[in-house]
Amino acid sequence: MGSMKRERVFTEETQEVKWSELTPERAREEIPEAIGEAQRAVERICEVREPSYENTFGALDECDAALSRGWQRLLHLSSVADSEEIRDVVSELMPQVVEFGVQLPLNERLYSVLKEASGREWVQELSTERKRYVEETMALFEENGAGLDEASKERLSAVAKRLAQCSREFGERVLDSTNAWEYVTEDEQEVQGLPESALAAARQDATEHGYGSEEKPAWRFSLQFTSCRPVLTYAHNEELRKRVWEGLQTRGAGKYDTQELIHEILTLRDEKAKLLGFANYADYTTARRMVGSGRHALDFIDDLHDRVEGAFLREQDEIRRYAERKEGRKIEVLEPWNVGYWAERRRQEKYDFNSEEVRPYFPMDHVLRSMFSIYEELYGIRITQRETYCRKSGEAVQEGKVEVWYPEVLYFEIRDGESDEQLAAFYADWYPRENKRAGAWMECLTCGCPGHGSEPRRPHLALMCGNLARPAGEKPSLLNHEEVLTIFHEFGHLLHQSLSEVVVRGLAGCNVAWDFVELPSQINENWAWEKEVLDRITRHWQTGAPLPKDILEKMLAARNDGSATAFMRQLSFGKLDLELHVHTENVRERDIEEVDAEILRDYRVPGVRTGRTMLRAFTHIFDGGYEAGYYSYKWAEMLEADAFTRFKREGIFNKKTGREFRRFILSRGNSEPPAKLFRDFMGRDPDPAAMLIRAGIV
Numbered sequence: 001m002g003s004m005k006r007e008r009v010f011t012e013e014t015q016e017v018k019w020s021e022l023t024p025e026r027a028r029e030e031i032p033e034a035i036g037e038a039q040r041a042v043e044r045i046c047e048v049r050e051p052s053y054e055n056t057f058g059a060l061d062e063c064d065a066a067l068s069r070g071w072q073r074l075l076h077l078s079s080v081a082d083s084e085e086i087r088d089v090v091s092e093l094m095p096q097v098v099e100f101g102v103q104l105p106l107n108e109r110l111y112s113v114l115k116e117a118s119g120r121e122w123v124q125e126l127s128t129e130r131k132r133y134v135e136e137t138m139a140l141f142e143e144n145g146a147g148l149d150e151a152s153k154e155r156l157s158a159v160a161k162r163l164a165q166c167s168r169e170f171g172e173r174v175l176d177s178t179n180a181w182e183y184v185t186e187d188e189q190e191v192q193g194l195p196e197s198a199l200a201a202a203r204q205d206a207t208e209h210g211y212g213s214e215e216k217p218a219w220r221f222s223l224q225f226t227s228c229r230p231v232l233t234y235a236h237n238e239e240l241r242k243r244v245w246e247g248l249q250t251r252g253a254g255k256y257d258t259q260e261l262i263h264e265i266l267t268l269r270d271e272k273a274k275l276l277g278f279a280n281y282a283d284y285t286t287a288r289r290m291v292g293s294g295r296h297a298l299d300f301i302d303d304l305h306d307r308v309e310g311a312f313l314r315e316q317d318e319i320r321r322y323a324e325r326k327e328g329r330k331i332e333v334l335e336p337w338n339v340g341y342w343a344e345r346r347r348q349e350k351y352d353f354n355s356e357e358v359r360p361y362f363p364m365d366h367v368l369r370s371m372f373s374i375y376e377e378l379y380g381i382r383i384t385q386r387e388t389y390c391r392k393s394g395e396a397v398q399e400g401k402v403e404v405w406y407p408e409v410l411y412f413e414i415r416d417g418e419s420d421e422q423l424a425a426f427y428a429d430w431y432p433r434e435n436k437r438a439g440a441w442m443e444c445l446t447c448g449c450p451g452h453g454s455e456p457r458r459p460h461l462a463l464m465c466g467n468l469a470r471p472a473g474e475k476p477s478l479l480n481h482e483e484v485l486t487i488f489h490e491f492g493h494l495l496h497q498s499l500s501e502v503v504v505r506g507l508a509g510c511n512v513a514w515d516f517v518e519l520p521s522q523i524n525e526n527w528a529w530e531k532e533v534l535d536r537i538t539r540h541w542q543t544g545a546p547l548p549k550d551i552l553e554k555m556l557a558a559r560n561d562g563s564a565t566a567f568m569r570q571l572s573f574g575k576l577d578l579e580l581h582v583h584t585e586n587v588r589e590r591d592i593e594e595v596d597a598e599i600l601r602d603y604r605v606p607g608v609r610t611g612r613t614m615l616r617a618f619t620h621i622f623d624g625g626y627e628a629g630y631y632s633y634k635w636a637e638m639l640e641a642d643a644f645t646r647f648k649r650e651g652i653f654n655k656k657t658g659r660e661f662r663r664f665i666l667s668r669g670n671s672e673p674p675a676k677l678f679r680d681f682m683g684r685d686p687d688p689a690a691m692l693i694r695a696g697i698v
Contacts, residue, residue: 010034010070013446015425015461017073019405020391024089027074031093034067035100046109051117053126057134060114061506064100069446071097076443080465081405082435087172094168095161102160105144106153114138129671133504136670139288145276156275163268170252170261171437171623177256178223178617179434181247184211185240186218193236195356200472202227223247224432225439226467232340234356245337245611252616259592262615265622270584282581282628289513290635290674294582297631301574304634304688305603308571311564311697316605322346333607347561353554355480361538361547362484364430364468364477370537371488372412374527375495378658379666380417385410406433414498424448424460424498430477430487432467439619440466440486442493442521447508450501460509462497464490476541481555484537485525492524493517495666502669509669514629516674518636519643520666526644529559530652560696567695572603573614574631577621581628592616634691641691643682 009021010030041063048055074093078086105111117123118134126134145156184206185191191199202219203212205227212218221227221244231244252258266281273284282294291297316339323342324331334342348354372383389398390407397403402411410428415421432438441464448460468483479487496517497509510517527533531552538547547555579599580587587595596613604610620626643661650657664681678686692698 010073011066013065013069013458015446015459016402017445017461019077019403020393020395022073022077023393024085027070027089027093031067031070031074032096034064034070035096038064038067038100042104042107042110045113046107048113048117051113051120053117053122053130053134056114056117057130057137060110060137061133061504065447065505067097067100072443072445076445076463077405079437079441080429080433080435082175082437091165091168094164098161098164099157102144102157105141105146106148106157108146111141111146114141127503129502129504129507129669132671133507136288136507143276143284143287148275152275156272159268159272159275163265163272166261166265166268167623170258170265171619173256173258173261174252174617174619174623175437177251177253178438180256181223181250182209183221183240183243183247184209184218186212186216188217190237190240191219191235193234194230195234195359197356197359197469197472197475197478198227198230198234200475201470204470204472221247223251224467226432226469232337233344235341238338241337241341242335249612253612258616258622262592262622263589266580266584267588269581269627270588280582280584282578285514285581285628289515289629289632291515291631294578294628297628297635298575298578298582300635301571301578301631305568305571305575307692308564308567308697309602312568313605315562315564319343319346333605333609336609336611343562343565347558351554351558351561353551353558355482355555357551358538358547358555359469359478359480360540360542361545361551362479362481363539363541364479366539366541367479367484367487367537368428371491374533374536374653375491375658376417377653378655379495379499379662380655380659381423381499382415382417382420383412384415385412405429421457422459423457424462426461426494426498427463429463429465430468431470436465436467437619438467440464440468440490442490442497442510444497444509447497447505447511448500449503449505449508452503460498460500462494464494466490478541481528485528488524488528489521492521495524496520499662499666500669501667502671504671507670512670513674514626515632515635516639516677518633519639519678522633522636523640523644526640526647527652529556531556532652563695564697567697568603570633572600573618573620574634575599575603576615576618577626577628577630580615580621637691638688639678639686641694642686642688643678645690646682 008030009018009026011034041059045056045059045063074086074090078090114137118138123131123134145153148156191202194202199219202221203217205222206212206218206220209220211220221231228244228248232241235241269281273279273281276284278284278287280294282297286293286297291300319339319342320331320334322345323334323338326342326345344355376382387401388404388409388411389401390405390409391397391403404411404427406429408429408431412426412428413422414424414426416423442462444460444462446461448458449455451457466486468486469477469479471477493510500509502508528537534552535546539545576596576599592615593613596615597610621630626632647654647657661681664677668677675685689698
């Protein structure tokens with residue numbers, strides 16, 4: 001008898017992943033196997049003589065499901081448990097995975113079968129979502145080179161593989177440069193002004209890295225957002241603020257310099273777009289998005305810039321004049337490490353509100369439970385937590401518990417409130433680690449499918465990650481309001497995936513136009529500003545008291561303080577991204593500092609020192625999938641601010657409105673054009689005035 005085949009762990013479809021068994025060795029075995037299986041599935045489609053939906057487009061939709069799961073899990077590990085071994089295996093396997101993806105639309109036999117199938121009469125009899133999948137697939141194939149000659153196809157494949165490698169290397173350099181910097185001090189005077197929570201975290205961080213003692217404490221600061229942001233906002237010591245700001249300038253610089261990679265990535269993207277018949281890479285990425293073209297996206301950003309610029313400059317001048325009064329001297333231009341500090345001081349004085357005073361009222365566990373209860377009511381779902389454990393290699397499985405990749409990770413299940421059917425499950429990993437990438441994100445690990453025909457429902461499996469305030473000593477994780485907004489935001493993405501009722505995997509959940517994908521996440525942030533919600537999600541971690549009325553009123557009053565600056569900051573990111581990808585020929589091989597200064601001249605306060613360009617560490621567009629798409633944050637804000645006006649009008653806890661948002665937006669994925677989905681919910685096209693009104697700019 002032959003030996004029994006080993007159970008797969010990377011590519012199996014399961015609600016409970018065996019994380020401890022996801023080793024580089026298993027990845028090297030299973031992911032190439034999954035590629036082979038996907039290739040054989042494609043070959044079977046190529047041999048079809050009498051096409052039906054099931055043996056062509058339906059088979060294509062499922063052909064790489066196992067590969068997608070395996071590769072996503074490996075990339076996830078590289079995001080939350082980075083190591084040399086993980087990096088090596090990702091680098092080793094990436095060319096094979098990219099090659100499969102690139103070659104799919106270049107396969108002439110496959111394209112020929114699909115093209116013939118797409119012209120059959122039965123296509124008109126398909127369901128709305130299957131018909132859309134046929135249309136989207138044919139457009140995708142054509143946009144990715146199906147009609148190219150052999151030489152062009154070969155070059156396109158080479159470009160795609162090199163782009164993947166460059167993006168990966170960019171992300172690694174940014175992560176390594178972030179981790180390479182630290183500052184440790186034992187001078188208590190130097191850290192004056194920092195909130196108690198930030199001091200406790202810095203002291204704990206120092207202890208964990210071998211600095212200081214009980215008798216002589218030390219404080220360690222890093223370039224993690226949760227470490228450097230409090231310094232730039234609250235530290236009275238200007239030298240400390242300057243030191244941290246200068247530390248931020250080392251990201252993607254020096255021995256970790258990313259400039260050459262940036263130029264190579266931009267050049268390759270431009271070449272790819274032109275190979276495919278587009279004028280520029282932005283036109284290529286936006287061809288099937290709501291905005292329609294790179295030029296229209298730039299017009300959208302430029303129009304908002306013109307509406308906001310006056311308020312932005314007034315806001316910045318008010319901060320400068322406030323600093324002048326407090327310092328008793330003339331200040332022509334604020335240094336960049338002083339802007340956030342004086343903005344916060346001014347805000348505290350103007351509204352008698354310190355954003356740190358709300359932290360004791362936002363314990364992580366209570367915020368999560370309360371947030372879940374809000375959307376349980378609105379969308380008719382039920383969320384339950386499962387017990388978890390972190391298993392080391394060789395340890396026994398703990399029955400009844402769910403294995404996670406790190407002891408702090410949580411696990412939840414989502415069920416329909418009426419049928420009790422499980423719709424999804426998800427992990428939550430909220431705290432920073434040195435081997436975990438910065439920022440916050442949501443990912444789909446397994447795309448589920450509603451029951452259809454004789455097939456039972458397959459639940460979705462997803463995750464939320466962040467880098468929020470850690471527990472310190474006896475204190476639980478206590479959040480500021482900005483971190484609360486982050487949790488609401490990522491949970492919006494997660495609900496978009498988890499409540500998808502689309503049968504076609506390629507159109508399900510978050511597989512939507514990039515400038516629509518942020519609608520479900522950004523609309524969630526609105527609830528975290530509503531008084532009725534804040535009354536519900538705040539509980540003092542020791543006394544259980546809700547947020548006092550006077551603090552709540554001051555926080556709400558201060559909401560739009562600095563809104564024009566925040567608005568302009570997001571616009572500047574979108575502008576930079578689009579200019580690089582619309583006018584690549586204008587920036588090719590030029591110094592990126594010069595390019596940054598030229599593009600963003602009208603997006604900054606005249607004369608202000610800017611430091612190194614943030615392009616050096618702009619992982620969103622060079623290693624995050626947002627290339628020529630960062631504008632979508634503001635585009636989605638236009639959509640969600642307008643959509644939330646319906647909740648405000650009909651009630652933020654209105655179950656009918658909530659059920660319709662679930663039905664028309666969250667459950668539909670990309671089964672219909674996003675403009676239609678928006679109209680189905682709102683009864684009209686979006687109005688951009690809503691976001692400007694909400695921000696207090698109009």
